[in-house]
Amino acid sequence: MSAYNELRLEQQLCDAVIRVDNVEFPVHKIILCNCSPYFIALFTRWSTPDSRVFDIPNVSPDIMKLIIEFAYTEFVPVTQENVQELFMAADQFNVMGIIQAICHLLEEHMAPDNCISIWRLTDVYPELNHKAFLYMMNHFEEIAFTSEEFLLVSVQELVKIIENDQLNVKHEKVVFEAILRWIACAIEERREYISLLLSKVRLAVTSLEYIAGSVRNNELVRASKECRPILMRALLDLSSNIFSDSIFYTPLARPRLPPAILLAVGGWSAGSPTNVIEAYDIRADRWVNVPNNEENAPRAYHGAVFLDGSVYCVGGFNSFEQFSSVHRFDLGTHTWQEVTQMHSSRCYVSITVMDGCIYAMGGYDGHDRLRSVERYQPIFNQWNVIAPMHEQRSDASCTTINGKVYICGGFNGSECLSTAECYNPETNQWTLIASMSNRRSGAGVIVLADCVFAVGGFDGTSRLNTAEAYNPHTNTWHAVPSMLNCRSNFGIAVIDDCLFVAGGFDGSTTISEVECFDAETCEWSDVRSMENSRSALSCCVMYGLPNLAEYSAPRRTLPFPDVEEAETE
Structure with missing residues (x-):
């Protein structure tokens, strides 16, 4: 491959030009076809046999340069600055070699401050998406109280996280406090979601004192009439559970899965x-x-x-x-x-x-x-x-x-x-x-x-x-x-x-x-x-x-x- 790359750099035997925002990259069609089925379709089905210049939309010249270099060298430098754009471009052009390399790198470097963005980024790649979601489940407390990414999730994403049985929290009050932190980040826009989010907290596995005290006396909860039946249901479930040996649970009393x-x-x-x-x-x-x-x-x-x-x-x-x-x-x-x-x-x-x-x-x-x-x-x-x-x-x-x-x-x-x-x-x-x-x-x-x-x-x-x-x-x-x-x-x-x-x-x-x-x-x-x-x-x-x-x-x-x-x- 090094010989082909030298020919590319010297613009020898090139039979196509990839053009991005008026930046031109002379290439060999067969090399790009070997890299991705996107280029096979581009050169054989989406163009005429005499086509030489191909304009590529929705990608920057810097990222296209990395993709072309990868096609010739099977190497790509992934950095914190380019990883998201490079991943999206590799997905757009179906360059599986780059996608696999990035997925491997992201998995190795998954941490509380980046797992949410990895979860979002890999939405169409189930294996890494699932691993990122499990990482969030297992590190929820640290993520909820230290990660800036957590404050930027949508209410739908937050519901998906906190309603899951696999959420690993030793005490359910952690979930309630995480909700309050998320709402406080944009309180006027988010306060309306307090009842929706409170319904996902397993209040009936806490204590009577916690429900009647910390939860009921919270300003957001007090101001929401939709929260009142949730608190009543939780108190009823809690009272029932104290004297029950049943393995059947109501939603507010359902225990999380253990780690x-x-x-x-x-x-x-x-x-x-x-x-x-x-x-x-x-x-x-x-x-x-x-x-x-x-x-x-x-x-x-x-x-x-x-x-x-x-x-x-x-x-x-x-x-x-x-x-x-x-x-x-x-x-x-x-x-x-x-x-x-x-x-x-x-x-x-x-x-x-x-x-x-x-x-x-x-x-x-x-x-x-x-x-x-x-x-x-x-x-x-x-x-x-x-x-x-x-x-x-x-x-x-x-x-x-x-x-x-x-x-x-x-x-x-x-x-x-x-x-x-x-x-x-x-x-x-x-x-x-x-x-x-x-x-x-x-x-x-x-x-x-x-x-x-x-x-x-x-x-x-x-x-x-x-x-x-x-x-x-x-x-x-x-x-x-x-x-x-x-x-x-x-x-x-x-x-x-x-x-x-x-x-x-x-x-x-x-x-x-x-x-x-x-x-x-x-x-x-x-x-x-x-x-x-x-x-x-x-x-x-x-x-x-x-x-x-x-x-x-x-x-x-x-x-x-x-x-x-x-x-x-």
Whole structure:
């Protein structure tokens, strides 16, 4: 192609001239035909065989120059200044090479301050348009309160954004406050839209105090008679929801879809292992049973982690044997597949994910408590043995932070442990860190608020409800508020900056109760219990899946009067 480009620059063997605003570009027809079907039509169907000069409308000379250079070199310089005009011209002339390059660049550089313009620009290109829309859904709060683009959307565009179930907001009041910011930008022109926009806010999932206070007392809401039936409907729905266990919702009470789903996998229930999987929808505060075929053998005292769209179940126990096997559940196809087994059988195993690898630590092989560690690389479907821990640990718990693996507590065969250590993959070395204030076997360990939390467990005498947190920067532990219930061998996970604990053993029986710790308020509270009482389960959080709604609670809408009908009553 460089030879053809030299001929073009020297105006040799050119058989056509592209003219834009009296600027002429000598070209070779065959080269432009190779670039786009537009030019094939231009040279063969929209002109006579003897035509030589072709006037092109609706494009600037600078952009046409870039398109012609791309036809010869397959390179185009895309800048912040020219991207929109270049994209529109490439779309006009059907130059797919430029369109694909720009789409790839826009996707790589998508951010809160440009995602709305990308969404608008790519309206006729579904793949990138959908990605831009999902980005807006997942970053709505930041976009609504920092982006200047947000203030320029039309009311129709704003409705499309805020009425969507996928809008990711931890608190629905964020949506109302975003509406007020948008209206305030041009208050005289936009104040008439307050009732339309308010009807898209899920007011009935807020609180009585918020509806009766912040919303009803807002100046725009008070001045709009159309808002009154919306507030009345929301208050009625809120009152009904407090005493209802229904999965049917009115429009104002319909929960948004969650950005992530907590999975509770397997465990020990009713005296034997189970393969039950339940999914927790934090927005609806409901557990959903995940269909699970017989390929997944019942197991307890295993580990479950989420990685690259799949859940991996590692090791465990089935009442008769300790497993070295590993099974992968594809969340897209709902199918199980056995992958390469570990080098050792590991019941009471501790597992975590870091840098795309699964770490399996310690456990019990049926004879000994282990201090060996191995690491699984999915890309190679291979387990490799790495440096062993300082101590034998079964029934310990682990997590990752700052590029290191931390493991705490456990049982060494004779006593419950308070010791903890961390692994650095760069040096392949384990280092003992400060010990916990309590011995903890069967505890939950996880990262929250930049600290390693160790929660509950068994100290050799009783089940614990106490919790403590480790600061990696100071190598110190400090006490944090205790759980509401004593428990060991439970599931643990973090969603929305809240730490969830599910099930476990309270010293006398397996339990189904679930509670969460809010990092902002530093308080524990009860949430909806699982359908199944079980201990020795494992929890993980899945996210970023296109079919996440399949694992969330159903959102069936009741045929209650909509806002328009309520206004006329």
